Each structure stands twice: as structure tokens, then as C-alpha cells.
Amino acid sequence: MEIPVLQQTVTAQKQPGKTGVLIVNLGTPDSPSVPDVRNYLREFLMDGRVIDIPVVSRTFLVNGIIAPFRAPKSAKVYKDVWTVNGSPLKYYGEVVERELQTALGEDYVVRLAMRYQNPSIEAGLTAFQQLGLTEIIVIPFFPQYASASTGSVYEKVMEIVGKWQVIPKISFTNRFSDHPKFIEGFVRLGRKYMAQQEYDHFLFSYHGLPERQILKGDVTGQVCKFGDCCQSMHAMNQYCYRAQCFDTTRRLVSELGIPEGKYTTSFQSRLGKNPWIKPYTDEVIPQLVQKGAKRVLAFSPAFVADCLETIIEVGVEYKELFEKNGGEHWQLVESLNDSPIWIETLVDLVKRAAY
Template sequence: METYASNAPTQTTSQVGKTGVLIVNLGTPDSPSVPDVRKYLREFLLDGRVLDIAATTRYFLVNGIIAPFRAPKSAKVYRELWTETGSPLKYYGEVVERELQKALGNEYVVTLAMRYQSPSIDAGLARFQRLGLNSIIVIPFFPQYASASTGSVYEKVMDIVKSWQVIPEIKFINRFLEHPKFIQGFVQNGRKYMDTRNYDHYLFTYHGLPERQILKGDVTGKVCKLGDCCGKLHAMNQHCYRAQCFETTRRLVKELGLPEGSYTTSFQSRLGRTPWIKPYTDEVIKELTAKGVKSVLAFSPSFVADCLETTIEIGDEYRELFEEKGGEHWQLVESLNDSPIWIETLVDLVKTA
């Protein structure tokens, strides 16, 4: 079996043939303090795949306006999110790292990384390089592919390893929305609430993206219409984030047995004045209450771990909006977090990579 020499002085034979598994989530500030939040925002928003505008404009916009003025407000929200164990997203990542290592056994080396902040992708890959592993599997924790999330992880990994003298075999998990256990994990979490009461409506809300990023992904320039073109996932739109989100909803709806008309797919977290993919979650909430909907069960299938966008935005802010507009009961379905079925999903992804 082929192995390679790393930068480390020696290589233990026990590592020969092992596979590194790099699990990567988006990231979180090191603390809810204003300086740490500002540092996180800068790294996140200076990524050209996230804020896809001219580099000079992006630099001055982020450093001169967004980070200085948004950091204090964001820090306040992060303090609401923080627990005794720190950032939920990082905490769940660390638990998953341990549990996945146990489940995979000694043939694998599992390492958690964040695309932004710590633990870094650089540190995770450096560990693999020192161990002289046979191959590497990279699993971005994003069920649906998007240039700003999965694509950014790919770019970062490739940018790091391009300087290695010897690059081992590297495999990337592009998406996993079709994996039965991923779907079943959200179904199990949702049914816990569905078994206790009847809901008027079911909302599947996904992180949003600027429309321009979706249009850029259509290499033909002819398929994407930002509308009914997402009604089915096929060869020509399979990499479209919006189409993948609608496909995720269809799979969840089928397993949950929801009737047509009882559910909606929407997109949250939009920023700025440019158009983002629609429908917007906050506008959908207003439309639902105007129709007399009193109870909603909300799913967030673009997140595998609870974070600011689930716990605070969906769980608190959208609940407040729903109640303000006349709704009575709003329930967020938790993400997969560190559940056994999520670990099983990851094991399957590794073994079939």
C-alpha cells in the first residue's frame, strides 16, 4: 500500500493505511465578546465565495462598515445563544468528532474543523500531514451544496494542500440531502412534536443566498429561472442550491406523510438590498397568519447543528413575528446535533466515499 512521508521527523507504522476524516462546519466566534465576533465576521465576509463582489469593494465594505457596526449587535445575540459549554455549534461538533471516531474505529482519524475560526482547517490538515495518512475524506456539514458553503470548504482545502510535496488521495462529500438516515433524523425529531399536537402548517426554512449566486451556478445560462425550474432535481440543476432545498423538502414531506398544501419551503437570513432567493421566510409567516394559521412546526434542514440561525432566528425571532401577527403556537424542530442517527449517517458517508 502506498504511503508518503510528511514534514514530521518520523512516521509511525501504525498510521500506514489509515484514512483521515475531516468534518467541517461553518464556524463560530471563539467567544461572544465584541472583538471575537468582529474577528469572525471579518474572516467570514472577506471570503470571496460568501460576499462575491470585487475584492477591493469587499475589503472596504467589511472592514469599514459591516464588521465595526454589526459586531456589537451580533455579539449581543451570541451572548443569548452561548451556554455553559460555549457555542452550541462547536460543542456539538466536538461531541460528533468523538462519537464518529468511536464508531469508525482505529482505521480512521477523525478531526473537527471550522471553515472560519477555530479549530481551523489548516490545523486539521496539518495533523493529517504529520501522520502521513493514506487518504483523506472531507465532509462539509452542509446537506445541500452551495458555492458559499461547501464550495468554500473545497477551495480552502485545495489551497492548503497545493503546497504539499506529496498530496494523498482526497475525496469530498458534495452533499448528502438524499441520504435516508439524514432525512430520517429530521423525521424522527419532527414526529416527537407531531405526536403531541396537530399543526396547521409545516414550514421548511433554509439559509438563503443572493439570487446572483444561484444564477452564476447555472453554467448553461438557460436552466435557472429562480422559480418552477426547482420543481424537480435533475441533471441540469443538480448543483443548484435552491433546487436541492426544494428536493430536501419533498423527501421530508414524503416520509412525514404531509398532504399537499400543508407545507411551505422558504429561505431566511437575507442581508442587504440585493434580491435573495425566495420565498422569504418572514414574508411567508405574515402570509400564513393572514390566512388564519395558528400553529406551525418549523424545520431547518440546511443545518445539522443548532446555531444562531436556528435557535435565535427561527426559534425566537420568527416565533415572535408569528405571535405578533396573530399566531398562537410556533415550534422549532431541533437539528441533528449529536444524535445517534447523525453519527450513523456520517459513518455511511465515510464508508461509501
């Protein structure tokens, strides 16, 4: 006699209990005062993933040279970006924390953290630990993966939870530069300005990294050549920060309908004399003017919240450089900040990680 086989359909369901969602941005000084800026610079630059040189050399460089001399200059710039709500980066993070909590509902507990300074990653994780959550989802606010940003958040989280007796399920969002809603968010902002007037050229400026950090990520030693290797995404360069940036530009350009020859991808914020990934934004700008670009729309798609690097560096300093060389109109496209589509993006990232 044939025995019937019982078939069971397994449906993915969320486990009972609450899920913690830790959203993490880079960080900001507690205030624009010189001591607070110095403390921030020390914590940030002493991270071995940010300045990847031996610890003795890094300690001398940061504590003996950079922090003492750069803090007073940086404090003046931070005062220019500070608002009645404090640091824009932290303020937008706090708004997003509230909006995301509302959107996700009572099954989730959302906490904002900064990789450097406050609120700290440790404070957020400790709060989760005391709540007895079923799982924790960590979303670094960096669209493109880099060891110095996303990788550093991973390392810090694992350093903290590695000391716990009970470690719950932990999920990380690696990158989201190709997420349709993330792309659509910047497309909407770009279209807003493109509807107001015509632009000769479109600049996509990303935060830079030392070339040596990109080379370290090429474990084969055969892929990264700083040439055509970044002109497409594939399995062997999917974690290359430079390749991800070029891919982000291609996606935005396609959605915005920008023709070839009318846009440029470049990299800003380089520090020191060692080579950083190219082309450099401050060298590209004069070249654009020389080629006839008089009106430029500038994007900063490596940032999800406006900060010193967007407001001051791209919005003010590059505008002055552009006009000094003969340019007429420079417009910065703001970051996603607390826009509804950014909240939608985060909800989708959480839901994907939770199942």
C-alpha cells in the first residue's frame, strides 16, 4: 500500500518579539567649540580603518599634528554649518529616527547612533541588550561600501556584541547605492533644479579615499587598475568604493536623461600628500569652465544627510572655485535628509533584512 507524502509549505515569517534597528551615521562634534572638535577629530582619525598606518605613527600624526592644528580651523567651519537645531547631520538623523520608528511600528525599536561621538553605537546596542530583542539590524548610512565607513561600523558593532554572553541574530546592510528608491530620491531632487533652468554640465562629487585603501580591497591584486576597471560592476569589484561611485553616477544619469559628455564623476576631501582616488573635484572644476561649462548642477550621492562636506565643501568652496575660474551658476543638490522617500528606502532595507 502506497503511503501518501505530506507536503508542507514553509512561509517566511518574522520571529515573535521586537527587532532593534540601529541606524548609524559617521558622526559630528558635540558642539563647534575647539575642544569638542578636537575630541571628534581624535576619535575619528585614530580609527585604524580611516588612517590605515601603524598605530604608533597614527598616534603621533593625529595627536601631535592634525588634531592640535586642524581643530581651530575646523571649529570655524563647523560654526558655519551649525543651526539652531545643532549639527545638521545629527538633527536629520534624529528626525529620521522618529519617522522611521513611526513607519515601522511597534514591532521595531529604532535608535540613532554615530560611529564617532554621540549618541554612541555602544549606547544604542546596550539599550537593545536590555530590551531582550529577537534580532538587531544595523544600517550604516553610507550608500557605497568602504572599509573606512561601513567596514568601521561593522567592526565596532562586533567588538561590542562580541563581549555579550548572549548574542542575538544581527544583520547588516552592506550598501544601498543601487536601491531604486535611493536613486529615485536624488533623481527627484535633480529634476527640481533642472526644471528651473538649463545646466551645461552635471557633476557627481563623492568623498575620496586613499588609493592604497582601494588596492587593499582587491584581494586578487589583479582587478584594480584605476582605469577602465570601474566602468562596470561585476563580482570581483562589487565592494570597490570607486566602482560603486561610478555605478551610482551611471544610474542617476540614466534616470535623469543626461547625455554622454555632459557629466563628470569626481572625488573630494583628500588629505595629505599620498595619492587619493581620482579625478579630484577641485581639479575638475577649472577644467569644466575651460571647456565652456557656465552652469553646473552638483550632486553629492555619497551622503544621505547634509553636513560640512556637502554644505561647505561642495556648496560654498567649490562654488567659489567655479566662479573664480569664470563659471556663472553653481547649484548644490541637497542630500536626502529627512525626505519621505529616504524613509521609504530605510523601511524597505529593514524589511529585507528582517526576513
